[in-house]
Amino acid sequence: MSRIAEHPILGAPEKGRLVTFTYDGRPMQGYEGEPIAMALKAAGVMVHRYTAKRHEPRGIFCAIGRCTDCVMVVDGKPNVRTCMTPLREGMTVQTQDGVTAKVPEGGAPTDGKA
Amino acid sequence: MERHDLIVVGAGPSGLSAAIEAAKCGLDVVVFDECARPGGQLFKQIHKFFGSKEHKAKIRGFRIGEELLKEASDAGVQVVLNATVLGLYQEKEVLVRIGDEIRHVKGDAILVATGASENTLAFPGWTLPGVIGAGAAQTMMNLHGVKPGERVLMLGSGNVGLVVSFQLLQAGCEVVALVDAAPRIGGYGVHAAKVARCGVPFYLSHTIVRAEGTDHVTGVVIGEVDKSWQIIPGTEKHFDVDTICVAVGLSPMSQLLTMAGCDMADDPKKGGYVPVCDETGATSVPGIFVSGDVSGIEEASSAMIEGRIAGIAAAKYLGYVEQAAEENEVHALETSLDALRQGMFAPKNRGKDLRETEEGCPISQNLLRKGYLSDEEVFAYPGVRKIAGVHPVIECTQNIPCNPCQDACPKGCITIGENITSLPVVNPDAQCIGCGMCVASCSGQAIFLVDEDAGADTATVTLPYEFLPLPKAGDKGQALSRSGAPLCEAEVAGVRSAPAFDHTNLLTIRVPKAYAMRARFFQPMEGGCAEWANQWTVPETSAPSFRGPMTIC
Ligand SMILES: Cc1cc2nc3c(=O)[nH]c(=O)nc-3n(C[C@H](O)[C@H](O)[C@H](O)COP(=O)(O)OP(=O)(O)OC[C@H]3O[C@@H](n4cnc5c(N)ncnc54)[C@H](O)[C@@H]3O)c2cc1C
Ligand code: SF4
Ligand code: SF4
Ligand code: FES
Numbered sequence: 001m002s003r004i005a006e007h008p009i010l011g012a013p014e015k016g017r018l019v020t021f022t023y024d025g026r027p028m029q030g031y032e033g034e035p036i037a038m039a040l041k042a043a044g045v046m047v048h049r050y051t052a053k054r055h056e057p058r059g060i061f062c063a064i065g066r067c068t069d070c071v072m073v074v075d076g077k078p079n080v081r082t083c084m085t086p087l088r089e090g091m092t093v094q095t096q097d098g099v100t101a102k103v104p105e106g107g108a109p110t111d112g113k114a
Numbered sequence: 115m116e117r118h119d120l121i122v123v124g125a126g127p128s129g130l131s132a133a134i135e136a137a138k139c140g141l142d143v144v145v146f147d148e149c150a151r152p153g154g155q156l157f158k159q160i161h162k163f164f165g166s167k168e169h170k171a172k173i174r175g176f177r178i179g180e181e182l183l184k185e186a187s188d189a190g191v192q193v194v195l196n197a198t199v200l201g202l203y204q205e206k207e208v209l210v211r212i213g214d215e216i217r218h219v220k221g222d223a224i225l226v227a228t229g230a231s232e233n234t235l236a237f238p239g240w241t242l243p244g245v246i247g248a249g250a251a252q253t254m255m256n257l258h259g260v261k262p263g264e265r266v267l268m269l270g271s272g273n274v275g276l277v278v279s280f281q282l283l284q285a286g287c288e289v290v291a292l293v294d295a296a297p298r299i300g301g302y303g304v305h306a307a308k309v310a311r312c313g314v315p316f317y318l319s320h321t322i323v324r325a326e327g328t329d330h331v332t333g334v335v336i337g338e339v340d341k342s343w344q345i346i347p348g349t350e351k352h353f354d355v356d357t358i359c360v361a362v363g364l365s366p367m368s369q370l371l372t373m374a375g376c377d378m379a380d381d382p383k384k385g386g387y388v389p390v391c392d393e394t395g396a397t398s399v400p401g402i403f404v405s406g407d408v409s410g411i412e413e414a415s416s417a418m419i420e421g422r423i424a425g426i427a428a429a430k431y432l433g434y435v436e437q438a439a440e441e442n443e444v445h446a447l448e449t450s451l452d453a454l455r456q457g458m459f460a461p462k463n464r465g466k467d468l469r470e471t472e473e474g475c476p477i478s479q480n481l482l483r484k485g486y487l488s489d490e491e492v493f494a495y496p497g498v499r500k501i502a503g504v505h506p507v508i509e510c511t512q513n514i515p516c517n518p519c520q521d522a523c524p525k526g527c528i529t530i531g532e533n534i535t536s537l538p539v540v541n542p543d544a545q546c547i548g549c550g551m552c553v554a555s556c557s558g559q560a561i562f563l564v565d566e567d568a569g570a571d572t573a574t575v576t577l578p579y580e581f582l583p584l585p586k587a588g589d590k591g592q593a594l595s596r597s598g599a600p601l602c603e604a605e606v607a608g609v610r611s612a613p614a615f616d617h618t619n620l621l622t623i624r625v626p627k628a629y630a631m632r633a634r635f636f637q638p639m640e641g642g643c644a645e646w647a648n649q650w651t652v653p654e655t656s657a658p659s660f661r662g663p664m665t666i667c
Contacts, residue, residue, distance in 0.1 A: 002260055002261040002263075002264070003259055003260055003261070004255060004259045004260070004261060004285050004286060006582055007255075007259065007284065007285065007582070008284050008580045008581050008582045008584075008617065009160045009174070009284065009580060009617045010160060010256065010259075012259075013258070013259025015259070034258055035258065038254065038258040038260050041254065041260050041262075042260050046243040046244060046329065046330035047243050047329050047330065048243070056241060057242065057243055057328075057329050057330065058241060058243060059242075059243025059244065059330065060243070060246060060250060060254075061245065061246055061247060061250060062232065062246075062247050062249065062250050063246070063247070063249065063250035063253040063254060064149070064249060064250070064253060065148070065149075066231060069241075083253075084150070086150075
């Protein structure tokens with residue numbers, strides 16, 4: 001698990017309620033209000049999208065909303081910067097392939113490969 | 115149209131400081147920031163700041179941020195978050211997007227404090243998930259409590275690269291190497307030394323050959339570069355990592371000022387394309403001011419003072435303060451700013467290969483190339499004296515603007531003097547009481563308390579310790595050298611924590627006497643120690659004559 005339980009300077013991180021959302025069709029948990037990208041990172045998800053032309057994987061790069069590498073399809077809307085968008089209960093988060101979802105909602109879970 | 119006396123763009127340390135001063139002068143001030151929380155980079159800084167008391171030295175960055183926010187709200191500053199300024203026009207009008215709405219807002223004066231963006235470096239594989247900016251690493255671990263990776267390689271040895279490497283270690287990540295193409299470490303020696311003693315190897319004159327992995331980073335290859343920055347064949351080294359962290363400098367985010375028609379200049383000493391401005395931050399367009407990283411990359415302390423100066427200057431521009439009052443206040447702030455801009459790392463010394471300190475001590479080339487002082491070199495500095503009984507050993511060997519150690523000592527053991535970049539001097543006649551305030555106050559974690567003769571052929575070394583789990587008295591482990599190499603067996607003689615130490619714990623370890631001036635870090639025992647004992651037989655410099663008794667196995 002890549003969450004820091006207790007930090008030597010900052011103590012235990014203050015977090016919201018633990019909520020469930022779906023990532024490429026499968027249930028996943030994260031804390032309400034944290035950026036979606038943090039919940040995914042903590043769960044070990046690295047690839048957020050594949051580029052349109054060359055189909056290359058992209059993931060978090062700047063974590064402050066500048067680079068657009070982390071965009072995904074969130075609640076059906078593409079190009080959502082997951083490092084800036086707070087997680088809410090029941091959200092559907094999908095790997096973006098070009099400008100659409102890689103796996104349709106309810107479809108087979110992705111194996112993470114192109 | 116909505117109108118304000120002063121519009122500040124950016125709620126980082128600089129923008130907030132400007133807004134506070136202007137509001138105190140009676141201006142109606144609004145601050146726009148595109149982030150969901152104010153504070154800019156400050157809330158990610160968890161180390162104790164340098165400078166002197168007036169610069170809030172020895173206070174951790176995020177605490178300074180909390181103080182600024184309180185000061186801003188007390189002064190009546192209105193901060194609007196999630197508000198991105200898209201345009202700035204000569205007639206001092208800004209175009210701001212708040213949520214889905216786009217608004218035009220007019221200011222009688224404008225202050226731009228948009229800070230800087232991180233530079234990136236293209237190498238094969240640099241777009242793979244797992245290659246992240248240093249700022250992203252800080253955001254993940256210090257704001258959201260998520261580890262950026264398990265095994266990380268850091269590229270960049272400036273202060274950002276060094277500070278973030280240490281923070282990665284504090285977050286429980288392993289830092290496998292710190293790499294920089296330059297031949298010398300760019301940041302403060304004290305920052306490098308605290309990373310090196312944890313065992314992180316430094317590879318100067320090296321760069322990344324490629325990142326490996328198909329869907330995300332699984333490894334990295336680095337290689338040594340020659341004078342023309344080409345990889346020397348045969349010098350490649352491979353590391354298994356899941357994360358590559360890039361800290362290769364910052365560039366001012368000055369686009370809004372270009373848009374407003376301000377005169378601009380390309381100034382490498384300031385980090386790139388910056389607006390031309392006077393010492394109060396006034397640009398070529400009357401009523402448009404700048405402060406902080408956008409006007410030249412420095413650090414947070416200077417960004418705050420520049421902000422205060424520009425805030426007062428904006429108030430004067432609008433007629434809220436008298437010329438004389440402005441001159442007085444600005445003069446005091448400029449003196450304070452000037453104190454920070456001295457020493458080896460001052461903007462005017464950037465890129466120079468200095469060989470001696472202001473005092474004439476040699477500048478350690480080991481420190482610049484490997485991140486640590488050699489065991490012999492350390493005696494060349496005025497902070498290192500042989501004294502009977504417990505005494506401070508100050509391994510702070512470059513002229514940096516910093517003096518909390520001097521203020522901390524109740525017994526007058528440590529002197530820096532008027533000039534805050536001078537090296538700390540240990541006064542051999544003062545009586546150290548071992549209170550540890552100097553160790554805990556040192557922003558660079560460069561002070562150790564040593565008792566070279568603590569009985570039974572042992573010595574004690576007290577060191578700053580900001581990691582978890584915190585060892586306790588009686589714990590066994592091994593002492594590490596300045597380079598992080600295993601040295602000898604060590605036992606924890608005591609651990610002190612106090613509110614006044616602000617999360618810097620003082621760990622006192624007992625080591626064989628011969629290691630008093632070499633043991634600088636402690637590694638608790640996790641596995642069996644037989645394997646460790648093997649390592650101790652490999653001395654890193656001259657062979658130690660003493661081998662610790664193997665009582666712990
Ligand atoms: C990764 C990293 C690590 C650092 N580590 C240290 C350190 O350890 N010690 C140290 O002293 N300094 C450090 N610095 C430098 C220090 O943080 C800066 O010098 C300081 O924060 C500069 O303050 P500022 O107010 O000018 O800019 P910032 O703190 O960057 O604040 C600028 C603000 O402007 C906002 N903004 C930008 N553009 C717009 C826009 N168009 N509309 C609205 N808002 C906008 C941003 O959201 C941000 O909040 C670091 C910087 C970085 C990037
Ligand atoms: S331990 Fe206390 S008395 Fe000794 S040098 Fe440090 S601050 Fe001064
Ligand atoms: S020894 Fe003094 S001057 Fe040097 S880093 Fe520590 S507090 Fe600052
Ligand atoms: S990681 Fe760069 S925009 Fe989200």
